[in-house]
Amino acid sequence: MSKLFRAFLRHPSGRIGLAIISLYLIAALLGTLGLTPRDPLKLFAIDRLKPPSANYWFGTDLLGRDTFSRLMVGIKQSMIIAFSSVALATLFGTIIGLLAAWWGTLWDGILMRIMDVLLAFPAILLALLIIAIVGPGTATSVVAIAIVYTPIFARVVRGPALSLKQRDFVDAARTFGSSQPYILSRHLLLNLVAPLAVQVTLALAWALLTEAGLSFLGLGTQPPTPSLGLMLAESKNLMTQAPWLMIFPALTIMLGILGFNLTGDALRDILDPRTQRREA
Amino acid sequence: MTPLLSVRDLRVGFGRNPAANEVVKGVSFDLAPGETLAIVGESGSGKSVTALSVNRLVDFGGGRITNGSILLQRSDGSTLDVAKADEKVLRTIRGRDVGMIFQEPMTSLNPVHTVGAQIEEAFRLNRGLHGADAERAALEVLERVRIPDAKSRLAYYPHQLSGGMRQRVMIAMALASSPRLLIADEPTTALDVTVQAQIMALLAELRAETGMSMIFITHDIGLVAGIADRIMVMQHGLAVEQNTTDAVLDNPQHDYTKHLLNAVPHFTSGKAVRADGERAATSEPIIKVDDLVVRFPVKKGLFKPKGAIHAVDGVSFDLMPGETLAIVGESGSGKSTTARAILGLVEKHRGAIAAKAGRSRRPIQMVFQDPFASLNPRLNVEALMAEPAIANGQKLDDALRDRMRFLLDRVGLPADVLNRYPHQFSGGQRQRLCIARVLMLNPDVVVLDEAVSALDVSVQARVLDLLVDLQREFSLAYLFISHDMAVVERIAHRIAVMYAGQIVEIGEARSVLADPQHSYTRRLISAVPAVERRRQHFAVDATQVPSLVRPAGYEPPPANWREAGRDHRVRIEETK
Numbered sequence: 001m002s003k004l005f006r007a008f009l010r011h012p013s014g015r016i017g018l019a020i021i022s023l024y025l026i027a028a029l030l031g032t033l034g035l036t037p038r039d040p041l042k043l044f045a046i047d048r049l050k051p052p053s054a055n056y057w058f059g060t061d062l063l064g065r066d067t068f069s070r071l072m073v074g075i076k077q078s079m080i081i082a083f084s085s086v087a088l089a090t091l092f093g094t095i096i097g098l099l100a101a102w103w104g105t106l107w108d109g110i111l112m113r114i115m116d117v118l119l120a121f122p123a124i125l126l127a128l129l130i131i132a133i134v135g136p137g138t139a140t141s142v143v144a145i146a147i148v149y150t151p152i153f154a155r156v157v158r159g160p161a162l163s164l165k166q167r168d169f170v171d172a173a174r175t176f177g178s179s180q181p182y183i184l185s186r187h188l189l190l191n192l193v194a195p196l197a198v199q200v201t202l203a204l205a206w207a208l209l210t211e212a213g214l215s216f217l218g219l220g221t222q223p224p225t226p227s228l229g230l231m232l233a234e235s236k237n238l239m240t241q242a243p244w245l246m247i248f249p250a251l252t253i254m255l256g257i258l259g260f261n262l263t264g265d266a267l268r269d270i271l272d273p274r275t276q277r278r279e280a
Numbered sequence: 281m282t283p284l285l286s287v288r289d290l291r292v293g294f295g296r297n298p299a300a301n302e303v304v305k306g307v308s309f310d311l312a313p314g315e316t317l318a319i320v321g322e323s324g325s326g327k328s329v330t331a332l333s334v335n336r337l338v339d340f341g342g343g344r345i346t347n348g349s350i351l352l353q354r355s356d357g358s359t360l361d362v363a364k365a366d367e368k369v370l371r372t373i374r375g376r377d378v379g380m381i382f383q384e385p386m387t388s389l390n391p392v393h394t395v396g397a398q399i400e401e402a403f404r405l406n407r408g409l410h411g412a413d414a415e416r417a418a419l420e421v422l423e424r425v426r427i428p429d430a431k432s433r434l435a436y437y438p439h440q441l442s443g444g445m446r447q448r449v450m451i452a453m454a455l456a457s458s459p460r461l462l463i464a465d466e467p468t469t470a471l472d473v474t475v476q477a478q479i480m481a482l483l484a485e486l487r488a489e490t491g492m493s494m495i496f497i498t499h500d501i502g503l504v505a506g507i508a509d510r511i512m513v514m515q516h517g518l519a520v521e522q523n524t525t526d527a528v529l530d531n532p533q534h535d536y537t538k539h540l541l542n543a544v545p546h547f548t549s550g551k552a553v554r555a556d557g558e559r560a561a562t563s564e565p566i567i568k569v570d571d572l573v574v575r576f577p578v579k580k581g582l583f584k585p586k587g588a589i590h591a592v593d594g595v596s597f598d599l600m601p602g603e604t605l606a607i608v609g610e611s612g613s614g615k616s617t618t619a620r621a622i623l624g625l626v627e628k629h630r631g632a633i634a635a636k637a638g639r640s641r642r643p644i645q646m647v648f649q650d651p652f653a654s655l656n657p658r659l660n661v662e663a664l665m666a667e668p669a670i671a672n673g674q675k676l677d678d679a680l681r682d683r684m685r686f687l688l689d690r691v692g693l694p695a696d697v698l699n700r701y702p703h704q705f706s707g708g709q710r711q712r713l714c715i716a717r718v719l720m721l722n723p724d725v726v727v728l729d730e731a732v733s734a735l736d737v738s739v740q741a742r743v744l745d746l747l748v749d750l751q752r753e754f755s756l757a758y759l760f761i762s763h764d765m766a767v768v769e770r771i772a773h774r775i776a777v778m779y780a781g782q783i784v785e786i787g788e789a790r791s792v793l794a795d796p797q798h799s800y801t802r803r804l805i806s807a808v809p810a811v812e813r814r815r816q817h818f819a820v821d822a823t824q825v826p827s828l829v830r831p832a833g834y835e836p837p838p839a840n841w842r843e844a845g846r847d848h849r850v851r852i853e854e855t856k
Contacts (some may be wrong), residue, residue, distance in 0.1 A: 168654035172714075175623050175646045176668035176721070186667075190658045 007270045014266025020259030024075055031076035036069035040226050049242045059244040061234065067245065070226040071252055077227045078256070081142050081220070082207040088146035090200055093153020094192075098184055100154065101161035112158065115151035123148045123206070124213050131219045141220040145207050156199045157192055164188050194271040198264055205260035212253050228253050282353060283310040284461060284493050285334065290348035290363070292329050298344035303329050305517040306348070313460070316487065316494040318508035318525075320501045320540065322736050326517040327497050331463050334495065335378040336362055336370050352377065355460060375406050379459035381450045383466040388450060389438040395422075395449045396434030399456060406457035421452045424489075425482060444475035448482065455486065462487075463495045468503070472610035473763060477807035480507060499736070502544045503809040505529060513537045543738035545766035547808045550793030552769055554604075554748070564636060565598035566724050566757050567622065567644070572596070572631035574614070574621050578829055587831045591617040593781040594839060595631075601724065604751065604758040606772035606789070608765065608804065612828070614781040615761045619646065619727045622759070638724035641672050645718035649730035651710035655702040661688075661713065662698040668720045687716040690753075691746060708739035712746070719754065727759045732767060744770055765808045769793060774847070777801045781828055782839070787848030797850040 008014040030036065037057070038044075044064035052059045058067035100111040118126065127144040134140045164170065164187065173183050214220035215229025223230060228249050235245035292304040304326045311317050319327040332338040333345055334352070350362040354377055362373065374380075382388045390398060399418040403409040409417055415434075422430035425448040438446055447467060454462055464483065468476035484507055487494055498504055504511060505525065512522040513536065521534040532538045546552070574592040592614040599605050607615040620626045622633055623646050635643060645668075648654035655664055665684045666676045674680060685695040691712040702710060711731060718726055728747070732740045748771060751758060762768050768775060768789075775793065776786040777800065785798040796802045840852040 168648045168650060169656045171620075171625055172646070172648060172654050172717075173667065173671070174625060175642070175644075176671045177642050178667060178671040182667075182671065186659065186663075187656050191656070193658075 004270065008266060011266040011269060013262040014270070017259050017262030017264075017266055020255060021263060024079065024256055024259065027072045028076040028079045031072035031074075036066075036072050038066040038069045040065060040069040040073045041224055042066075049238070051242070052244055058248045059242065061231075061242070061245055062238065067231075067248055070231060071228070071248060074226045074228040074231060074249065075252065075256070077138070077221050077225065078208055078211050078253075081138060081145065081211045082204050085142045085145035085211075086149065086200060086203045086207050088142070089149035089203065090153050090196065092146070093150040094157050094189070094196065096150065097154040097157030098161055098188060101158045101165055102180075102184060102188070108158075112154070115154045118147065119151040119155075123210055127210060127214055128217070128219065131214070136219045136222060138221055138225075141211060141214050144214070145210050148210065149203050149207065152203065153196075153199060156195055160192055160195060161188050164191055198268045198271065201260055201264035201267055205257045205264070208253065208256050208260065284313045284315075284353050285311040286349075286351040287330075287334070288349045288351075290330065290333060290350065291346045292326075292333055292338060292343050293346050294341075294343050298346050302346070303343070303517050304333070307512075307514070307517075307519045308348075309512055309519065309522060311461070311493050311495065313493055314487075314491045315509045316496060316507055318496045318498060318504035318511045319514060320498060320504060320511060321514035322499055322540075322738075325514040327514045328465055330514070331465060331495050331497050334362065334461070334463060335374050335380060336365070337374070337380070339367075352461075375402065375459070376457045377459060378461045378463060379454035379457060380463045381447070381454050381465070381467050383469050389446055391438055394435050394437055395441065396436075399434075399449065399453050402453045402456035417456070418452075421455055422449070424455065424486070425449075425452045427452075442475075443471050444478060447471060447475075447479055451479075451482065451486070455490070458490065459492060461493045461495065463497070465497045466499070467496075469498070469500075473765070473809075474610060474803055474807040476503075476809070480809075483507065500544070500809065501529075501540050502546075506809065513540065539738065543741050545737070545741065545764070545770065547766035547769060547805075549805065550769065550790045550795075553789040553793065554771070554773060556752075556773075563600050566601045566636045566638070567599040567759075568632075568634045569598070569618075569622065570596050570632045570634070572618065572621060572633065573629040574617050574626055575629045587829050587834075589828050590781050590830050590834075590836070591828065592621065593836050595778070595781075595783055597776055597783065597786060599725065599757050599759060601757050602751070602755045603773050604760050604771055605774045605776060606760040606762060606768040607776045607778055608762055608768055609778035610763060610804075612780075613778040615778045616729055618778070619729050619759060619761055623727060635725075640721045640723060642668075642721055643724040644727065645721060645723040645725070646727040646729060647711070647714050647718055647731045650734055651707050651714055652702075652734075654714055655710060657702055660699055660701050664702070664713070665698075665717055665720060668717060672721060683720065684716075687719050688713075690719075690750070691716045706739075708735050708743060711735060711743055715743075715746070715750070719750070722754070723756065725757045725759060727761070729761045730763070731760075733762065733764065740767070747771060765793070765805060777804065782836070782851070784851045785849070787845070791845050791848040795844070795848075797844045797848075799853060 008018050042065065044060060046064065047056065047060050048062060048064040050056050050060045056066055056068070058071065060066055096111050096115065100108045126148050130144040130147060131140050170183060170187050173187055211220055212229035212232070215227045216233045218233065221227035221230055231249040232246060235242070235249070239246055288308045290304055290307045291302055293299055293302045295301040307330055309317065319331060321327040329338055329343060332341065334350060345363045348363060352360050352362050352373065354360055360369070362370070389395065396415070396418055399421060400414040403414045403417045418434060419430055422433060427433055427445060427448055441449065468479050471479065480503070483494070496504060496508060508525045510522065511525050511528040512519050513528065513534065514520065515536045521528060521532065521537045528537060529541070532541055572592055572595045575588040575590055578587045578589060595618055597605065607618060609615045617626060621628045623644060637643070662684065666680060669680055670676065684698065688697060689695050693709060693712055693716070705713065732743050735743060744767065747758070750756060758771070760768065760771055772789040774787065775789045776783050777792070777798065778784070779800045785792060785796065785801045792801065793805065796805055841849045842852055844850045
């Protein structure tokens with residue numbers, strides 16, 4: 001584990017990505033514990049639409065709420081949704097991909113065609129459809145984003161699982177009479193950890209973006225709870241008077257996505273045995 | 281006579297600092313016109329790098345010539361130092377003065393062009409022939425490499441040809457420019473023994489016809505006896521010995537040459553078979569296979585009738601406890617499929633496989649060919665060794681660890697390896713680990729599917745000795761699958777010869793090897809390369825294995841057998 005961490009510190013983009021994610025996680029943690037500079041929900045009516053200053057670092061909004069504090073809580077909200085939806089997508093995608101590869105033929109056809117249908121819809125459209133049926137809210141956006149990204153994990157797992165299934169060590173396990181769960185977990189899943197880890201980090205970036213999009217449309221987190229997408233939506237009518245209301249949430253989203261993407265790229269380089277050999 | 285090629289103190293290095301990472305450390309040799317030099321050594325000895333330096337292909341693999349000279353006499357009589365020539369000049373040498381054939385005929389041909397087009401390209405580039413001229417030349421050269429029905433083969437794609445045919449096409453392409461020097465880099469390693477014999481015979485004949493020189497690279501010192509004039513033995517980037525073929529083979533000076541010659545399995549036509557393991561008439565077979573048939577369906581499109589590959593067709597044999605039955609045959613003969621059917625890894629179409637209840641729940645275990653693919657790279661030795669036991673309801677406890685240590689020690693691995701991972705072992709060690717692993721369940725039968733084929737010769741000999749010891753100690757029966765007659769001779773009590781999915785000859789090892797009856801068995805045995813069989817010329821023989829794809833509903837005619845001695849049965853061949 002410490003070896004992996006040191007490899008990250010050696011990797012130029014991994015270093016930056018890791019720093020950004022750590023920063024976001026700290027902000028989210030402080031936001032959860034209520035350790036924001038000001039109460040994100042409290043209205044400071046006399047300080048409406050103040051530009052950034054020493055007092056209000058990122059300025060205030062139309063109702064006089066502190067943008068910096070609201071951003072911290074918004075990051076927390078985004079992180080919770082991104083992490084839990086990706087966790088769900090990884091779980092279901094891995095199971096579907098593994099079983100499709102393992103059972104093969106008919107099941108492979110059925111499961112992967114369903115995944116193809118899901119994949120054919122643009123992510124935000126599919127999420128819209130699900131939310132339109134179930135109704136908006138934090139839990140719904142988690143489920144919606146999870147469903148959108150499940151097919152990607154199913155595909156990432158199925159390909160290598162199909163080739164692993166043909167390997168001699170799986171045949172050897174069969175001759176010992178090893179149980180199917182044992183073969184699936186020990187021989188297939190263990191060898192899939194590297195591609196999965198890369199995919200998880202990249203999916204976190206997309207999930208962050210999708211969540212912001214849904215909130216922007218008013219379908220994700222509901223007010224008054226602050227969220228990055230919602231803050232963007234509220235700022236769009238005040239773009240000329242109070243540009244800081246748009247700039248800071250937008251930058252926060254962008255930087256978050258960049259952080260996860262850089263980490264994913266670094267992870268791919270580090271876990272790729274071919275690049276390791278070049279270093280050695 | 282001035283030598284065609286004169287290499288002096290050649291040093292080749294790799295990487296950013298070639299002088300520090302030397303692979304070839306000062307090699308010198310001369311090659312006279314029409315002479316054949318064999319470079320012999322184990323993997324990593326620098327033999328390929330030395331040969332690739334002669335046409336500077338080594339540059340494309342990241343190598344740098346750091347020192348020495350390679351003087352090549354060109355066809356116009358001038359002499360060129362290849363080591364210092366620039367790329368533009370080198371391009372005129374490659375293909376014209378120096379031809380090359382590679383180990384893998386599957387990967388060195390372009391799959392999207394017909395072989396005709398590829399040979400014509402060689403003529404266009406090297407001789408400037410175009411259109412009908414090039415086509416005529418291509419046909420001519422294909423006939424010269426004895427491809428039957430050459431005219432129609434010109435339109436074939438590489439995947440439609442067998443490995444031996446593809447290697448002939450490669451040779452044809454190398455001949456397109458009538459090179460004065462042909463470099464053959466392990467040209468027969470990927471091929472079956474009988475095909476190997478055909479290619480060797482072809483190379484020998486072509487050399488006599490054209491008078492070209494040859495550099496022949498191989499790891500098999502037995503193979504060079506028939507073709508080489510001189511032998512250079514390489515180890516760790518140094519030429520440890522070079523002399524005429526007779527001198528090297530009969531009177532080796534260097535320890536490493538002696539070691540190589542001792543490690544080569546000598547095939548002695550049944551004189552070296554094991555003396556133990558007389559078959560008792562009373563004992564009951566541990567496995568009895570009766571009329572085993574395995575077919576793989578072939579889909580030919582939506583409306584066309586389905587056929588099937590008859591991989592195994594009506595195979596019957598039995599295996600007594602403590603006995604080794606070797607199944608020999610070429611790739612595609614169905615020997616591995618037979619083994620896999622016995623273990624239930626492929627479904628049988630018909631037939632019975634009866635195994636007597638053994639000492640454990642799973643009396644039949646298998647060791648695979650490739651020790652790198654048959655161990656999960658992400659599990660350590662303890663988890664790998666524990667798997668068979670856990671699969672059969674045991675717990676990972678101290679008693680089980682004691683058994684692991686006992687078995688690891690028995691196969692010659694140190695007992696402290698339990699926490700190591702497969703990539704930390706050599707090929708031979710991994711195969712020992714696989715053997716220890718199958719013994720965890722205390723099986724009665726071990727199926728060894730080409731279990732020593734992927735190992736270097738010296739390692740191979742030691743693993744074979746270990747297998748014989750283990751057989752006595754644990755009273756195991758072996759089903760030993762191999763294409764290598766010399767290896768089979770050392771370990772088998774009985775031999776079954778498989779050809780095109782059927783057993784054509786089965787019986788006691790000495791009897792089958794010393795007095796082969798079936799024409800295929802004879803061909804297989806005469807193809808075994810041996811140090812003893814020097815200057816013995818093979819007739820070029822282009823017999824092909826028949827296609828095993830049969831139309832739906834096809835059943836082979838019933839087999840007729842005749843007795844050729846005590847415990848020696850031969851399938852009667854159809855007279856044409």
